[in-house]
Amino acid sequence: MTPFSSLADLPQRLRQPAVRDLAWVLLSPPLLSHTPWPQRHPLIASAWSRAPDALADWLLHQDQDSSALLAWLAQSSVRRLGLYYERLWQFALRAAPGIELLAANLPIRQGGHTLGELDLLLRDEEGTHHLELAVKLYLGPEHDDGDQARQWLGPGSHDRLDIKLDHLSQHQLPLSARAEARPALAELDVPGINAALWLGGYLFYPWPHTCHPPQGANPQHLTGHWLHRRDWPAFRRDSPPGTWQPLPRQAWLAPARIATEDLWGSERLSQWFDDLLPLSNAQLLARVQPDAHGDWVEAERIFLVDDRWPETDETPSP
Numbered sequence: 001m002t003p004f005s006s007l008a009d010l011p012q013r014l015r016q017p018a019v020r021d022l023a024w025v026l027l028s029p030p031l032l033s034h035t036p037w038p039q040r041h042p043l044i045a046s047a048w049s050r051a052p053d054a055l056a057d058w059l060l061h062q063d064q065d066s067s068a069l070l071a072w073l074a075q076s077s078v079r080r081l082g083l084y085y086e087r088l089w090q091f092a093l094r095a096a097p098g099i100e101l102l103a104a105n106l107p108i109r110q111g112g113h114t115l116g117e118l119d120l121l122l123r124d125e126e127g128t129h130h131l132e133l134a135v136k137l138y139l140g141p142e143h144d145d146g147d148q149a150r151q152w153l154g155p156g157s158h159d160r161l162d163i164k165l166d167h168l169s170q171h172q173l174p175l176s177a178r179a180e181a182r183p184a185l186a187e188l189d190v191p192g193i194n195a196a197l198w199l200g201g202y203l204f205y206p207w208p209h210t211c212h213p214p215q216g217a218n219p220q221h222l223t224g225h226w227l228h229r230r231d232w233p234a235f236r237r238d239s240p241p242g243t244w245q246p247l248p249r250q251a252w253l254a255p256a257r258i259a260t261e262d263l264w265g266s267e268r269l270s271q272w273f274d275d276l277l278p279l280s281n282a283q284l285l286a287r288v289q290p291d292a293h294g295d296w297v298e299a300e301r302i303f304l305v306d307d308r309w310p311e312t313d314e315t316p317s318p
Contacts, residue, residue, distance in 0.1 A: 001030050001218055002041055003049035007056055011254045012297055014059065016066040018073060018088075023059050024254035025088045031136065031199050034216035036169035040196035042089060042131055045124035047097035058095065081252060085135040085200070086119060099124050102188050110180045118176055121188065130176035130193050132168055136161070136201040137252065137284075139226045139303060139310075146211030152203070155226075155282035155303055157310035161214060168197055204303050207235060226282075226303035232273065235302070242287040242299055244269060249284075255298035256286040263288070263296055279306050 004027045011023040030039060041049075048055040062069055072091045078084040086104070093101045102121040107114050120131040138152040138161050146152070149162035173195045175181060185193065204226040205211060213221070227235050236244065245264045247256055264272075276283070283304045288296035 001033060001039070001220070002027065003044055004052050004055065006052050010056055010059060012257065012291075014063045015257070015295075016063050017251065017254075017257075018069050019059065019063045019066050020254040020257065021084070022062065022069060022088045022092065025085060025135075025200065026055070026059075026092055028200055028222060029220040030218050031138075031201050031203060031221050032214075032216045033218040035197060035199065036165055037173045038194075038196040039198060040129065040131065042093060042120065042122065042133075042198060043096055043099070045126045046099050054097075079250075081249060082135055084250070085253070086133050089120070089133055093120070093122060102128070102190065106184055108175055108178070108181045108184055115178075115180055116172060116175050118181075119172075121176075121185075121190065121193070128190050128193050130173070130195045132172045132195075132197045134164065134168070134197070134199050134201075135253070136164060136199065137204065137303075138201070139204045139305075140206055140211040140213075142206040142209055142211075144211065146205075146213060147215050149214045149216075151211075152214050153310055155284075155305070164199075168199075173197060202301070207231065207302070224301040224303065226305060228307045228309065229273075229276070229304055230307050232304060239287060240299070242289045243296065244285050244287050246272065247284045247286055247301075252284055256288055256296075256301075257298070258288055258296045260294060260296065279308070282306075282309070 007027050010027060011020050014020045014023055026043065043049055069091055073087055076087065078087050090101065090104050093099050100123040102123060103118065104120055106118040106121060108116055108118065118130050119133045122129055122131065136154065138154060140146045141151040144151045149165060150160055152161040153159065176193050176195050202222045202224055203213060203217065204224040207225040207227040208231065243263060245258065284301060285304060286298040286301045289299045291297045
């Protein structure tokens with residue numbers, strides 16, 4: 001599903017947070033193996049796909065000097081996780097050998113009304129492609145088997161895997177084939193186009209119960225657990241050694257890497273937990289362990305949700 005499986009451990013070796021996220025975006029596996037529309041890695045026909053070491057060298061160079069990446073991210077608001085994800089892809093595709101990025105977030109209009117945007121238009125040796133990108137974090141059901149996409153919810157409980165797939169297949173992906181898209185595509189000299197998607201992210205399984213992955217899940221998908229706040233003390237008692245620490249939203253992509261001086265102690269973590277409001281938004285936490293370089297790296301992650309979830313949580317979707 002990804003041409004860069006040999007580089008799977010590279011994000012953990014990088015030190016700059018934005019570069020770690022960049023590497024994670026390019027290298028992490030998709031959530032699903034089977035989707036309603038074709039799924040295509042945006043770099044599958046790049047020279048990097050035939051020479052992964054060249055991509056590794058480029059990422060290591062970004063880690064040594066991340067100024068270009070940070071300047072690119074600063075050009076627009078990336079407060080939403082999905083927009084941040086898209087900007088990271090755009091940065092890489094602008095640099096990828098054998099890829100011509102024709103447009104990003106191309107609006108399609110009809111009579112002054114915007115029907116939607118095409119996330120990416122790119123040209124490579126296999127043709128011209130319309131790609132829709134998404135990064136999602138879904139929590140599996142506590143009392144169902146998990147086989148159905150509708151049973152997987154975003155941390156805010158309003159986003160659902162089946163709704164996202166329906167929106168991609170019924171609206172976003174067909175948009176480039178509609179008559180209303182022809183003028184915008186003609187301006188870019190795009191006579192024919194292939195539409196595909198790329199869906200990254202994590203699936204979180206309930207604790208202490210469990211469930212199946214949704215039908216079509218990639219066997220290599222990234223995972224975590226979720227639990228109600230009432231179960232947090234028992235979960236911590238059962239956890240392997242390590243230190244738990246909440247992650248801010250902008251750190252939800254790549255596995256966490258925390259310097260020793262930024263590590264929370266148990267007293268601070270306990271105070272943070274005690275200060276949570278009864279209906280606080282879902283919180284993402286990582287258990288970190290020391291590595292050979294003196295930093296603390298993620299060993300697992302969980303979503304901590306309020307005790308009435310999924311009925312009341314209001315966390316916005318990524």
